[in-house]
Amino acid sequence: MLEKKPVLFMLLATAAILVGTIITMAMPFLWVNTDADRIETVTPYTPIQQEGRDIYIREGCNNCHTQTVRPLVAEVLRYGDYSKSGEFVYDRPFLWGSRRTGPDLARLGGKYPDAWHYKHMESPRSMVPQTNMPDYPWLNDTALDPESIRNKMETLGFPYTEEQIKELNGKTEMDAMVAYLQKLGSDIPWRKVAETTIVGDLTNPFPGDASAIAAGKDVYSSNCAACHGDNLEGMIGPALTDMGMEDADLYQVIHSGIPDGGMPGFSNLGSTKLWQLVNFINAEK
Amino acid sequence: MENPSYNTDIVRSFVTWSLVWGLVAVLVGVIVSFQMINPDLNFGPYLTFGRLRPIHTNAGIYGWGVGTIFATFLYMVQRLCKQPLWSDKLAKFQLWFFNATIIASAVTLLLGYTTSKEYHEMEWPIDIMVVILWVVFAVNIIMTIINRKEEQMYISLWYMMAALIGVAILYLVNAAAVPASLFKSYSAYAGTNDANVHWWFGHNAVAMALTAPPLAMFYYFLPKSTGVPIYSHRLSIIAFWSLIFMYLWTGAHHLLWTPVPDWVQTLAMAFSIMLIAPSWGSVINGYLSMNGQWHQMKENYLVKFLILGITFYGLQTLQGPMQSIRSFSAFIHYTDWVPAHIHMGTMGWVSMISYACIYYLVTRISGRDLYSVPLANLHFWLALVGQLLWTVPLWVAGVLQAGMWNAMNEDGSLTYTFMETMVEMYPFWWARGIAGVIFMIGVLIFIYNIYMTVRKKESAPSTATAEGRA
Amino acid sequence: MDWASILYLGITFGLFVIFALIVVRTYSRKRKDENEVAKFRMLDDD
Numbered sequence: 066m067l068e069k070k071p072v073l074f075m076l077l078a079t080a081a082i083l084v085g086t087i088i089t090m091a092m093p094f095l096w097v098n099t100d101a102d103r104i105e106t107v108t109p110y111t112p113i114q115q116e117g118r119d120i121y122i123r124e125g126c127n128n129c130h131t132q133t134v135r136p137l138v139a140e141v142l143r144y145g146d147y148s149k150s151g152e153f154v155y156d157r158p159f160l161w162g163s164r165r166t167g168p169d170l171a172r173l174g175g176k177y178p179d180a181w182h183y184k185h186m187e188s189p190r191s192m193v194p195q196t197n198m199p200d201y202p203w204l205n206d207t208a209l210d211p212e213s214i215r216n217k218m219e220t221l222g223f224p225y226t227e228e229q230i231k232e233l234n235g236k237t238e239m240d241a242m243v244a245y246l247q248k249l250g251s252d253i254p255w256r257k258v259a260e261t262t263i264v265g266d267l268t269n270p271f272p273g274d275a276s277a278i279a280a281g282k283d284v285y286s287s288n289c290a291a292c293h294g295d296n297l298e299g300m301i302g303p304a305l306t307d308m309g310m311e312d313a314d315l316y317q318v319i320h321s322g323i324p325d326g327g328m329p330g331f332s333n334l335g336s337t338k339l340w341q342l343v344n345f346i347n348a349e350k
Numbered sequence: 351m352e353n354p355s356y357n358t359d360i361v362r363s364f365v366t367w368s369l370v371w372g373l374v375a376v377l378v379g380v381i382v383s384f385q386m387i388n389p390d391l392n393f394g395p396y397l398t399f400g401r402l403r404p405i406h407t408n409a410g411i412y413g414w415g416v417g418t419i420f421a422t423f424l425y426m427v428q429r430l431c432k433q434p435l436w437s438d439k440l441a442k443f444q445l446w447f448f449n450a451t452i453i454a455s456a457v458t459l460l461l462g463y464t465t466s467k468e469y470h471e472m473e474w475p476i477d478i479m480v481v482i483l484w485v486v487f488a489v490n491i492i493m494t495i496i497n498r499k500e501e502q503m504y505i506s507l508w509y510m511m512a513a514l515i516g517v518a519i520l521y522l523v524n525a526a527a528v529p530a531s532l533f534k535s536y537s538a539y540a541g542t543n544d545a546n547v548h549w550w551f552g553h554n555a556v557a558m559a560l561t562a563p564p565l566a567m568f569y570y571f572l573p574k575s576t577g578v579p580i581y582s583h584r585l586s587i588i589a590f591w592s593l594i595f596m597y598l599w600t601g602a603h604h605l606l607w608t609p610v611p612d613w614v615q616t617l618a619m620a621f622s623i624m625l626i627a628p629s630w631g632s633v634i635n636g637y638l639s640m641n642g643q644w645h646q647m648k649e650n651y652l653v654k655f656l657i658l659g660i661t662f663y664g665l666q667t668l669q670g671p672m673q674s675i676r677s678f679s680a681f682i683h684y685t686d687w688v689p690a691h692i693h694m695g696t697m698g699w700v701s702m703i704s705y706a707c708i709y710y711l712v713t714r715i716s717g718r719d720l721y722s723v724p725l726a727n728l729h730f731w732l733a734l735v736g737q738l739l740w741t742v743p744l745w746v747a748g749v750l751q752a753g754m755w756n757a758m759n760e761d762g763s764l765t766y767t768f769m770e771t772m773v774e775m776y777p778f779w780w781a782r783g784i785a786g787v788i789f790m791i792g793v794l795i796f797i798y799n800i801y802m803t804v805r806k807k808e809s810a811p812s813t814a815t816a817e818g819r820a
Numbered sequence: 821m822d823w824a825s826i827l828y829l830g831i832t833f834g835l836f837v838i839f840a841l842i843v844v845r846t847y848s849r850k851r852k853d854e855n856e857v858a859k860f861r862m863l864d865d866d
């Protein structure tokens with residue numbers, strides 16, 4: 066019987082393995098990456114972005130960073146709009162990851178100005194003192210090889226122009242990495258959609274309150290200092306001393322950011338922390 | 351003494367090399383765990399966390415795990431079939447090629463040649479080496495089984511054959527890629543499809559490399575160590591078919607809440623929960639096999655390793671299904687909870703079983719008493735404490751961080767920034783680093799004990815060793 | 821009930837039948853010795 070016929074046994078075992086395989090692994094191909102989940106605005110990577118992606122893979126950034134936002138309240142608040150299948154059609158391989166030692170990067174594009182990334186990649190601890198992200202300064206030292214990138218674009222079948230290949234000359238791996246990071250998750254216009262408007266009138270709930278100012282200092286250190294300097298002296302963003310903004314205007318700027326200028330919005334800090342910030346900044350002038 | 355026609359030299363060689371790669375895996379594990387505490391320990395470009403972590407996981411699974419699989423399968427198949435190995439030459443080639451593959455993997459991963467797919471990071475030339483290696487191994491085992499003298503096929507052979515087929519299918523499908531150059535390829539699947547294929551592979555690598563083979567070993571080495579048969583061969587048969595049928599449906603439990611189609615996620619969740627039954631079929635079979643033999647837990651160091659191993663397997667297969675429930679996954683996914691789950695499996699289940707097998711094989715093949723049973727007991731405790739000190743704090747850490755990630759203020763804003771949650775992890779990561787060192791000391795003692803056993807000059811063959819009794 | 825549900829139900833039922841058949845076959849009295857003998861034979865070879 067079966068117990069004595071190894072070949073028959075192996076055939077049956079293969080059949081048992083294939084049932085679940087066909088249903089849960091093969092069948093999804095009928096729906097995924099078809100017209101059913103296509104998103105028109107999603108575009109393939111440009112040569113420099115694709116090269117940045119390959120460097121991201123080479124350095125194993127995916128061992129600390131995920132790239133998919135789940136449709137859960139806290140997660141959408143923290144990272145941005147949840148990920149959709151159609152956004153990943155050009156991702157070979159996928160880079161969703163499995164562990165968030167660092168934050169999710171699926172919606173990173175446009176969150177920070179380029180200058181922030183250059184500085185952060187070179188030395189993360191200079192921006193975020195307690196991070197455990199390694200320094201990647203050597204990315205600045207290696208020039209890109211346009212011909213090998215052209216070859217990659219051909220292999221992938223992605224469109225490119227001679228112009229784009231020529232532009233790679235003189236660029237470094239760091240340039241490619243930043244170009245890739247700025248593309249992440251920005252193919253759908255979620256930032257515009259997610260812009261929240263402030264309802265109600267803006268009156269400072271604790272004007273001049275010393276404890277609010279002290280609390281504001283802490284919020285500032287963990288959220289703003291990387292760009293505006295430890296003492297508001299300015300760095301990537303301008304100095305915040307002597308601005309002479311009204312409380313309400315200042316609140317508005319911090320809440321919604323200045324997207325085109327590289328100032329992220331901080332609406333997810335909540336109104337209490339935002340007012341603490343306002344009081345802190347305006348007390349420093 | 352040994353039946354001279356059985357090839358035991360090859361078993362001994364595989365044991366040696368799996369010990370080497372096992373030590374490498376643990377050592378690199380300790381290094382990366384301290385890199386997470388202090389980023390100054392990254393020495394770019396080669397020795398950074400992003401490049402070393404895959405070397406830790408692959409040395410563990412392919413070097414230590416598969417190396418032990420090679421050693422034990424080649425031993426068991428000859429005994430269970432009462433038939434010498436089909437081809438000694440092929441086995442020799444396999445040994446040589448195995449080490450070449452592991453070394454090539456380690457070097458290329460350090461150089462940054464990686465696909466980024468977890469547990470399948472090696473680039474396409476090395477994929478080809480792995481396939482050759484596996485085919486050579488499978489052919490040798492299967493031909494030995496076909497030529498066997500013992501008509502009955504014991505349950506261990508079933509699990510071995512399933513693992514041979516399963517790994518082959520999984521690896522080939524997931525490896526499909528288009529090369530762009532010698533060490534760079536692009537996956538044949540894109541985005542969501544790639545994720546789904548990959549975790550179908552990933553979870554079933556757990557089934558076919560970290561579950562079926564250790565079960566084959568457990569079913570063989572437990573009765574051999576205790577001297578009494580397993581409780582029920584029929585129960586093991588039912589559990590076998592259910593296990594290999596159900597595992598393949600569950601890959602998407604790694605992808606809950608992602609863009610993978612909902613029905614795939616739901617099936618994965620349902621089958622994961624059903625998997626408790628066949629998994630516990632083996633656990634219960636193991637426990638009942640100890641009926642009337644529980645005193646051996648005290649007297650026989652091999653039994654200690656084996657029974658603790660199957661116990662962690664039981665816990666693992668309760669925790670896994672729990673993690674596969676959507677609401678629970680929403681909470682603990684992406685946190686340190688999951689690495690703790692992994693390490694109860696690898697340090698508590700796979701390694702415990704492998705240790706017992708290796709102690710058994712080395713004393714058996716050399717025909718000598720173990721150099722020191724007290725040292726083996728010390729090894730047992732270091733492995734157990736090391737594992738628990740690793741996993742328990744990180745479960746706590748995972749829950750803590752998940753709670754902080756989800757904490758919201760009354761006005762609907764988030765309570766903590768990412769960094770505020772991340773710095774809370776440092777004390778737990780310290781505990782893990784120390785646990786890793788403890789576990790590694792255990793491995794060193796283990797290797798020392800094995801070395802002293804085979805080195806010992808006065809070879810006084812003893813019958814007591816045969817059953818591993820002290 | 822729509823066709824999809826009937827199909828699901830049918831497949832699920834079919835799987836249970838297969839499972840039951842395996843159990844019945846494995847545990848049939850006739851095969852008891854045949855199915856348990858391997859566990860004793862594996863201990864012989866020492």
Ligand code: HEM
Pocket residue numbers: 163468552556560561600603604622623625626629663666667668669670671673674679682683684688691692694695696699700
């Ligand atoms: C019934 C059995 C099991 C089930 C249902 C199960 C379930 C799961 C789930 C749901 C995850 C993903 C957790 C997450 O990312 O949120 C996971 C991860 C993992 N499990 Fe299990 N598990 C089982 C048994 C085992 C065993 C026996 C091992 C052996 C070592 C194991 C090793 C792993 C590994 C290595 C991962 C990590 C994958 C990654 O890198 O994300 N599991 N398991």
